[in-house]
Amino acid sequence: MTKHLTIKKVLPVLTGLASLLLSSLASASDVKGIRFWQDPEKTRIVFDLSDDVQYKIFTLANPSRLVIDIKKSSLKIDLSKIDLPESLVGSLRSSNKKDSVRVVMDLKKSVTTKDFTLKPFQKFGHRLVVDLKPKGSRKKVVKTVASAVKANNRDIMVVIDAGHGGEDPGAPGGEKGVCLAVAKKLANMINKEKGMQAVLTRKGDYYVGLHKRTEIARSSKADLFVSLHADGFTDKRVRGTSVWVLSPKGASSEMGRWLEQKEKASDLAGGVDISHQDPLVAKVLLDLSMHYSVGESFKAGELVRKQLSKSMSKMHGKNIKKAAFVVLSMPDIPAMLVEMGFISNKVENKQLKSSKHQKKIARSVLAGVKSYFKSNPPEGSLYASLKKNGAQSGSQPNSKSKLAKSSVAKLANKKKSHKVKSGDTLSEIAQNYGVSTSRLRRHNRLKSDRLRIGQVIRIPGA
Numbered sequence: 001m002t003k004h005l006t007i008k009k010v011l012p013v014l015t016g017l018a019s020l021l022l023s024s025l026a027s028a029s030d031v032k033g034i035r036f037w038q039d040p041e042k043t044r045i046v047f048d049l050s051d052d053v054q055y056k057i058f059t060l061a062n063p064s065r066l067v068i069d070i071k072k073s074s075l076k077i078d079l080s081k082i083d084l085p086e087s088l089v090g091s092l093r094s095s096n097k098k099d100s101v102r103v104v105m106d107l108k109k110s111v112t113t114k115d116f117t118l119k120p121f122q123k124f125g126h127r128l129v130v131d132l133k134p135k136g137s138r139k140k141v142v143k144t145v146a147s148a149v150k151a152n153n154r155d156i157m158v159v160i161d162a163g164h165g166g167e168d169p170g171a172p173g174g175e176k177g178v179c180l181a182v183a184k185k186l187a188n189m190i191n192k193e194k195g196m197q198a199v200l201t202r203k204g205d206y207y208v209g210l211h212k213r214t215e216i217a218r219s220s221k222a223d224l225f226v227s228l229h230a231d232g233f234t235d236k237r238v239r240g241t242s243v244w245v246l247s248p249k250g251a252s253s254e255m256g257r258w259l260e261q262k263e264k265a266s267d268l269a270g271g272v273d274i275s276h277q278d279p280l281v282a283k284v285l286l287d288l289s290m291h292y293s294v295g296e297s298f299k300a301g302e303l304v305r306k307q308l309s310k311s312m313s314k315m316h317g318k319n320i321k322k323a324a325f326v327v328l329s330m331p332d333i334p335a336m337l338v339e340m341g342f343i344s345n346k347v348e349n350k351q352l353k354s355s356k357h358q359k360k361i362a363r364s365v366l367a368g369v370k371s372y373f374k375s376n377p378p379e380g381s382l383y384a385s386l387k388k389n390g391a392q393s394g395s396q397p398n399s400k401s402k403l404a405k406s407s408v409a410k411l412a413n414k415k416k417s418h419k420v421k422s423g424d425t426l427s428e429i430a431q432n433y434g435v436s437t438s439r440l441r442r443h444n445r446l447k448s449d450r451l452r453i454g455q456v457i458r459i460p461g462a
Contacts, residue, residue, distance in 0.1 A: 039206035166207035171232025195382035240316030247322030296334035304368030
């Protein structure tokens, strides 16, 4: 006897099949792009995906190859058009296996791998990230006690940190590029100063983890750490430059808390590892060093803020700001974070991308940094030696010496006025012309020591 299926019995079956098909289609992911980032230590491979994926990664030897199997995916790109890092990757090819994609990279050397996935963020969708490091690569280690001892008349080491980079774009509008451009300009200016040397945490468009940035500062024996950022905010009217230092208790304002959370999302917390110490000893050590670091950070940061306030058209707030930034969490090194302006603001976005404005920022930061080290020269540095011998940092004798008095007197007699340039302070002008700050202030009827670029200061007679 033939059985006939009724419509009522067929519909649930068809509905179930349709749901299964839709579920299968929904779980598929497209590989929309493959990008490479190169930094001094590793090569980063980023797979741009339309959805979250399951994957498997392994390496093969003789010859060296990297194999990435991405399940339930399809390749939507032409591999021949991808720019490869020639120092490591020889060629790139793919194959399909059932409903999965296999990508094979022929490598020029054996590597170790580290992989993870990233959720959608700003303009980026789902991503699979694979970091490759050549096998056998090691960090440089100081092998002798003598090589670790700071020499007399040494250079002051300033670590310049260009915020974000690579897969971390920073605030929308080009923050990571602006940070790197200003960092390079500032480093060049510092390296031209006698007795100072700059170290960049990154020299190109790649990401350096927050903890790694602090490691670079320590391995460079930094005397100061300056992190450069260009801020972004939901209210596009907000603008202005600001300087931040570490607040152990957390953010001191709503803006600080917003920035703090944004930065914490970039990486795990850094800082000094004191886990091997006795808990009480560790707390005392941390309290003592943190007290010093925060105090010196505030001194340096305030001097930089004052210089920026002279050259920038708008400051975001009147005082130095505090927040619990991970990148500033170095008890042994004074550190500051300079928000150079709001890249989310139309006017400041244009300024921040201007080379002329970038140089203005760099000059102002340098002036503040120099002012700090003149008053607080690190032990063993050329600045400390010059101060001890009664000379100005930078090789010019101090006005206290007879030779300097003679030179300054001649200069004062020749020139009766001084046009204020970026970085000038009233005390430095007074010192250069051999007069007291109070006399210079009275002579120009100044109510404060604040100066404007282009302002003409009259020099009183000897």
